[in-house]
């Protein structure tokens with residue numbers, strides 16, 4: 001199928017998407033659109049943001065909405081205000097030529113009375129965050145009895161952000177006949193459980209490999225001493241000229257700190273996090289979209305809903321708490337057929353996390369070396385030369401001034417003029433990177449940049465299991481469980497902490513992954529064990 005005309009979409013929609021520049025359906029659209037346009041079955045689609053999923057469900061929802069009926073006919077739940085607004089904007093774009101369809105965004109943090117007022121006037125499609133939707137239901141301000149379709153968008157994120165109860169309450173309020181559609185980048189157990197509990201034999205659609213990162217994204221990591229993290233970031237940014245990137249930090253404070261340092265160091269950067277007012281956030285996002293800033297330092301939550309398709313890089317200045325969060329971050333690059341690079345900066349104690357992520361995304365990371373001062377300078381110099389070569393000499397405006405230049409520089413040999421011009425720009429880098437130290441930590445991998453897979457990691461890491469004292473677990477019993485799960489020589493076990501419900505213990509980083517996996521296959525006192533990295 002090569003264009004949108006085969007799906008049975010009405011002309012008003014075809015005209016709108018043509019104006020939006022959609023020519024060919026994306027893979028998720030090719031699979032989901034026909035299903036939603038026909039049939040009535042529930043659908044679970046594994047698709048990341050940036051794949052065109054909003055149109056995949058949005059176009060059929062708009063078409064199936066009766067403009068003459070003011071009742072709410074479709075409900076879309078999504079995790080954040082930004083995404084809520086983005087989806088609403090997209091749907092309004094699709095419905096541009098069906099003005100009778102009203103699409104309303106409802107989300108927390110904004111006046112509920114205003115949202116109630118608009119709801120009362122009637123909105124056939126409501127896009128909501130689960131918490132606010134629940135509020136509206138409790139106040140009896142939203143009526144869902146005519147809803148024919150409910151979409152859970154970014155279901156994994158919604159549950160991650162603690163919306164499980166709200167989502168379930170809303171699902172229970174739905175009319176019997178409602179059609180349920182779920183979109184999720186990953187399918188963790190919690191999400192599968194919701195599908196199992198509330199959906200009726202859903203049609204499952206996977207775009208690309210389950211849980212895999214996009215094919216267009218290469219994954220790289222750099223290993224540095226924790227104290228050198230910022231310096232490493234600067235080198236990476238200086239080496240990769242013209243970077244257009246989101247730099248992810250875990251906390252608001254870190255976001256602020258890194259952005260402030262970058263700005264003080266003269267980079268076109270700014271911070272995006274939840275402490276900003278909505279106005280400030282909108283301003284930062286706008287500057288980033290216009291490329292007035294090229295480095296956006298953001299928390300995961302704040303960056304969601306930011307619709308930027310052509311990032312060259314995503315930088316994990318700090319890894320997210322959960323490996324799964326990495327897919328969301330890296331999926332922000334490598335979109336719309338473009339190549340993208342997802343970079344992780346880790347310290348020695350965090351390197352084992354790379355292995356977890358590799359398993360999740362089913363792709364290997366390349367262990368890259370932080371460029372030396374010399375390498376950064378060469379890269380910058382090349383950039384400068386490229387810019388010189390691109391200067392348009394046909395620009396007549398300079399002509400009247402040339403005699404002044406010729407006279408002033410008459411005594412200077414041409415090669416000196418060139419040298420001085422270059423140094424004018426380049427001195428900043430030369431002096432900064434003169435005697436710059438090697439920031440790389442760990443062994444330099446042999447044979448190019450590939451990571452040595454046989455490294456030994458003696459750092460202790462903490463694992464956690466779902467059983468504790470109330471299951472009869474004692475330190476000695478726990479050691480027994482660990483030993484039974486590990487054939488071969490006994491592991492060195494560090495500190496053990498057993499609380500009522502869970503237990504934590506330390507083991508060598510090199511063994512942690514396999515041990516967690518092996519323990520998760522085992523049981524203790526008839527209780528299945530779940531082992532994972534402790535936070």
Ligand code: AMP
Nearest residue numbers: 022023024025026049050051052053054
């Ligand atoms: P989404 O995954 O829904 O967030 O969409 C990602 C971006 O791709 C949005 O900016 C859409 O406007 C755009 N998009 C969606 N479908 C198409 C298409 N078939 N052709 C071109 N762009 C599209």
